[in-house]
Amino acid sequence: MAAGRRPGRSESFGEALLGKILDSAHELPPHLIGPLVADVMERLGGRRPQVLLQDYGQLVLVPLPGEGLTGGEPQVIDDSDAGRCFLDAVPVEVPQEDGVRVHLPLLDGGDQVGVMAVTLDSVDDDDRRLLLRISGLVADLLVTKHGYSDLFFDVRRDEAMSVAAEIQWSLLPPLAMIMPRVAVAGILEPAYHVAGDSFDYALNGDVLHVVMIDAMGHGLDAATMATVAIGAYRHARRSGIGLSEIYAFMDRAVAEQFGPEHFVTAQMLQLDTTTGRVQWVNAGHPPPILVRDHRVAQRLVAPTTLPVGLGGMEPRVSELGLVPGDRVLCFTDGVVEEHKSGGEEFGEDQLIDCVNQLERTGRGIRAVTRSLSHTLKQARGGQTSDDATLLMVEWRG
Numbered sequence: 001m002a003a004g005r006r007p008g009r010s011e012s013f014g015e016a017l018l019g020k021i022l023d024s025a026h027e028l029p030p031h032l033i034g035p036l037v038a039d040v041m042e043r044l045g046g047r048r049p050q051v052l053l054q055d056y057g058q059l060v061l062v063p064l065p066g067e068g069l070t071g072g073e074p075q076v077i078d079d080s081d082a083g084r085c086f087l088d089a090v091p092v093e094v095p096q097e098d099g100v101r102v103h104l105p106l107l108d109g110g111d112q113v114g115v116m117a118v119t120l121d122s123v124d125d126d127d128r129r130l131l132l133r134i135s136g137l138v139a140d141l142l143v144t145k146h147g148y149s150d151l152f153f154d155v156r157r158d159e160a161m162s163v164a165a166e167i168q169w170s171l172l173p174p175l176a177m178i179m180p181r182v183a184v185a186g187i188l189e190p191a192y193h194v195a196g197d198s199f200d201y202a203l204n205g206d207v208l209h210v211v212m213i214d215a216m217g218h219g220l221d222a223a224t225m226a227t228v229a230i231g232a233y234r235h236a237r238r239s240g241i242g243l244s245e246i247y248a249f250m251d252r253a254v255a256e257q258f259g260p261e262h263f264v265t266a267q268m269l270q271l272d273t274t275t276g277r278v279q280w281v282n283a284g285h286p287p288p289i290l291v292r293d294h295r296v297a298q299r300l301v302a303p304t305t306l307p308v309g310l311g312g313m314e315p316r317v318s319e320l321g322l323v324p325g326d327r328v329l330c331f332t333d334g335v336v337e338e339h340k341s342g343g344e345e346f347g348e349d350q351l352i353d354c355v356n357q358l359e360r361t362g363r364g365i366r367a368v369t370r371s372l373s374h375t376l377k378q379a380r381g382g383q384t385s386d387d388a389t390l391l392m393v394e395w396r397g
Helices: 013-025 030-043 081-088 125-146 151-156 163-171 219-238 243-258 347-359 365-379
Strands: 047-054 060-063 092-096 099-108 111-120 176-178 182-189 197-204 207-215 264-272 277-283 289-292 295-299 318-321 327-331 388-395
Touching (some): 013 030, 013 125, 030 047, 030 125, 047 125, 060 081, 060 151, 081 365, 125 151, 163 197, 176 365, 182 197, 182 365, 197 219, 197 388, 207 219, 219 264, 243 264, 264 388, 289 347, 295 347, 327 347, 365 388
Antiparallel strands (some): 047 060, 047 111, 092 099, 176 182, 197 207, 264 277, 289 295, 289 327, 327 388
């Protein structure tokens, strides 16, 4: 290139399509995301565009309404091409009589928002590259605009939700985070009536911070206590103090607000994502399970202190070195203490059996966590009288 000569800046076809989304994004009302996607897909020569969002129970993908978008019935995640795209977070192309139906994962920070689908006459590598970039922008738009409208909540809600569950869902971080060194995935049951269970996490630099809690009781009282406990945890975590000090801060917050007869069990972890060193504190919570080489290796039994709010002694911090690929599964007591109809408790042995069966599939952490929750519920006869929450952390090395 001659000295002083600037490279060409004319707009290409692909840049124009991406620019259509970016130029509209700032002031785009949430309900016009669908029509914008439909317009961009039409310019690409696409037909029957769809944006599919997962419901709160993680059972189906529900079409987002909007002018130009194709509607239809919800698609079962475990029995559809869109569901396969959703579970494995990879594009799925399906030949049809009038072309190729392309399903693309809507990924935001590793979290799976849903699936975008469109039919093209044919698909080449240029189409694939452009569609992936468009789907990434659409996912970001959906996440960004979610807080400004009830539209996406209404689409994802498959049944009436209790007030306690509304509170808990508003408190949660994204259900999954997939990063190069670490991955996190969680799920709550019953999705529309959960009350006292919750979890939180944050990746601050090289350290992943995680907490899982179970507030005593049911309904609004439990949801309120969980809100205070998570709020106290976040405040203490952001102050940069250690696990023992975080426990003490949460303990005081719950005790001062609710009195001596109320408590919250808690499991707090910190994972150094560069070394795989994990530290944890157990406050009256079921011990986590370590999964190594796709099998349960051990229960992480360690000294415990009293649940948050009961004024326990300073907790002992336990440590373990992980190897790449290790997964740590945290769960609340509702997972293992549920009684089968007229029978005994479900128990940790059956939980371990289910984990081993699903781990053999070799699927990603998000798909395994979701399948595990649904498998456990089916094994209990489809009943969940108490909250049953799972949270899995994978150190990828």
